[in-house]
Amino acid sequence: MTDVLNVRGVTKSYGGHPALKGVELKVKPGSCFGLLGPNGAGKSTLMKLLTGIIDADQGVIELFGLNIRKELPAIHRLIGYVPQDITLYEKLSGRQNLTFFGQMHGIRGSELKKRIAHVLEAVGLTERAGDEIASYSGGMKRRINIAAALLHQPKLVIMDEPTVGIDPQSRNHIFEMIRKLQREGVTILYSTHYMEEVEALCDEVAIIDHGQIVSQGGLRELLELHAVKAVYAEAAGVSEPPVVEGVVRATQEGSGWVLECDHPLKVMSELSAQWADDGVIVKALELMQPTLDSVFLKLTGTTLRD
Ligand SMILES: Nc1ncnc2c1ncn2[C@@H]1O[C@H](COP(=O)(O)OP(=O)(O)OP(=O)(O)O)[C@@H](O)[C@H]1O
Numbered sequence: 001m002t003d004v005l006n007v008r009g010v011t012k013s014y015g016g017h018p019a020l021k022g023v024e025l026k027v028k029p030g031s032c033f034g035l036l037g038p039n040g041a042g043k044s045t046l047m048k049l050l051t052g053i054i055d056a057d058q059g060v061i062e063l064f065g066l067n068i069r070k071e072l073p074a075i076h077r078l079i080g081y082v083p084q085d086i087t088l089y090e091k092l093s094g095r096q097n098l099t100f101f102g103q104m105h106g107i108r109g110s111e112l113k114k115r116i117a118h119v120l121e122a123v124g125l126t127e128r129a130g131d132e133i134a135s136y137s138g139g140m141k142r143r144i145n146i147a148a149a150l151l152h153q154p155k156l157v158i159m160d161e162p163t164v165g166i167d168p169q170s171r172n173h174i175f176e177m178i179r180k181l182q183r184e185g186v187t188i189l190y191s192t193h194y195m196e197e198v199e200a201l202c203d204e205v206a207i208i209d210h211g212q213i214v215s216q217g218g219l220r221e222l223l224e225l226h227a228v229k230a231v232y233a234e235a236a237g238v239s240e241p242p243v244v245e246g247v248v249r250a251t252q253e254g255s256g257w258v259l260e261c262d263h264p265l266k267v268m269s270e271l272s273a274q275w276a277d278d279g280v281i282v283k284a285l286e287l288m289q290p291t292l293d294s295v296f297l298k299l300t301g302t303t304l305r306d
Pocket residue numbers: 014015018019037038039040041042043044045046161193
């Protein structure tokens with residue numbers, strides 16, 4: 001099956017400063033693909049290249065097997081782009097904005113009305129559709145911005161950090177809508193610097209840092225391959241790191257310790273025996289779940305939150 005997206009050796013510089021350095025990326029049909037990286041990693045630059053807003057310096061970009069340099073109009077019919085910045089007319093209502101964007105795609109009459117009703121329902125804003133955008137919250141504006149990108153029923157939706165600075169209710173609506181789109185067979189490319197979002201939504205992920213993809217694959221595979229294995233241990237009156245064979249690093253977290261090791265179950269059993277002998281009151285002794293944050297730390301030497 002043709003990849004929805006195939007990016008090979010893409011570079012892009014701004015005034016001599018490299019923003020992307022030899023990016024390789026493949027996205028399979030039907031996946032919700034997370035592009036995860038800190039601010040300034042190059043996510044927006046990559047998304048603008050994929051939508052033809054800017055051109056790459058080098059490399060090949062194909063969407064649905066079509067080359068972006070040769071077949072951009074055909075690609076535009078297949079993709080929806082939700083930019084990071086909101087692009088709506090404040091003095092028009094939500095419905096009027098959607099009418100305008102729908103007409104830009106050549107949709108008219110009763111078909112346009114039907115599609116507007118459908119996307120408004122999908123983003124949970126049917127009731128507010130008649131109100132001016134200026135009266136919407138930041139989250140509601142974002143939801144209409146997303147609705148506008150869905151009117152022409154794209155097969156790939158590219159979303160650039162769609163949840164930055166929004167309320168939890170809007171975030172939930174966006175998540176639900178993405179899951180529904182994916183069930184309908186739409187492929188999603190979702191950029192974010194929140195690893196929790198990738199863990200909640202995505203089945204595939206690429207980690208980007210300083211303009212380079214440092215790893216990509218299935219979410220579970222990446223976690224299993226790269227996540228640091230660790231035990232969390234906390235006991236009353238224990239203020240020094242527990243000394244257990246096999247622990248490569250002990251870091252204080254809250255009032256307990258994160259013990260990194262290759263064999264966490266062994267460390268748990270040894271520490272539990274040790275603490276039982278010492279008569280220590282154990283508050284927590286648990287296997288830590290691998291997170292994308294620890295994958296990122298292992299691959300780049302920094303945490304996503306740095
Ligand atoms: N138009 C531009 N002119 C000059 N430099 C730019 C421009 N756009 C982006 N950059 C630089 O390119 C690098 C990548 O930026 P980009 O916006 O793609 O990152 P990002 O991962 O999307 O980050 P953010 O989440 O902060 O938007 C940064 O160093 C940024 O300063």
